[in-house]
Amino acid sequence: MNLKQMVGEKAAEYIKEGMVVGLGTGSTAYYMVEALGRRVNEGLNIIGVTTSTRTKEQAEGLGIPLKSVDEVDVIDITIDGADEISRDFQGIKGGGGALLFEKIVADYSKKVIWIVDESKMVDELGAFPLPIEVMTYGSLQLFKIFEAKGYQPEFRLDEAGEKYVTDGGHLLIDLNMKEIKEPHDLATWLDGLTGVVEHGLFLDRVNTVIVGYENGPVVKEVR
Numbered sequence: 001m002n003l004k005q006m007v008g009e010k011a012a013e014y015i016k017e018g019m020v021v022g023l024g025t026g027s028t029a030y031y032m033v034e035a036l037g038r039r040v041n042e043g044l045n046i047i048g049v050t051t052s053t054r055t056k057e058q059a060e061g062l063g064i065p066l067k068s069v070d071e072v073d074v075i076d077i078t079i080d081g082a083d084e085i086s087r088d089f090q091g092i093k094g095g096g097g098a099l100l101f102e103k104i105v106a107d108y109s110k111k112v113i114w115i116v117d118e119s120k121m122v123d124e125l126g127a128f129p130l131p132i133e134v135m136t137y138g139s140l141q142l143f144k145i146f147e148a149k150g151y152q153p154e155f156r157l158d159e160a161g162e163k164y165v166t167d168g169g170h171l172l173i174d175l176n177m178k179e180i181k182e183p184h185d186l187a188t189w190l191d192g193l194t195g196v197v198e199h200g201l202f203l204d205r206v207n208t209v210i211v212g213y214e215n216g217p218v219v220k221e222v223r
Helices: 003-012 027-041 053-062 099-107 139-148 183-191
Strands: 020-023 047-050 075-080 109-117 130-134 153-155 171-175 196-199 208-213 216-221
Touching (some): 003 109, 027 053, 099 109
Parallel strands (some): 020 047, 109 208
Antiparallel strands (some): 153 171, 208 216
């Protein structure tokens, strides 16, 4: 069993009868959804709230009952992957292109669990490119702002070489910053830029991190 599968299946154990569950997106969350699908087929009653079209299609194929985020009062638990987690448990997400929906679902959740393999644990954020979801209109102006800051922006492309379009209908600009010394300051600045829909800094948002190591998963309680 690989590390991603290990932590995905471990995280599925946190899901209990009657819960409303946020279902994350990405290669690690995939295994969690697969494990949850097996439990649903064995009789577990839950409602899933998905964070992307990709996860929605996977969950539907497994027979997991779904509702949209606007059809539930609250989400009991959301389980999702992360692209980087710093030593103080701040995160970068959005490598799979679902950061906007992931952040919406997380913010309406009582508890957030991130599941990663050990390679995602870092001292400080920034080696992984920071995704910025932007409106198409004015996107080149934002690109120039990021360029002037020295953030080495790149428009994310799809498999056909066209600009990648998110489930929300926006574009993604990835910032190759190498290191992010003050993530909270950067998040505040990005939040104030007109045309930025959302960014991949997930700060002060996680309660539990499950990390896959060769000798087994380790659960880290954050808050």
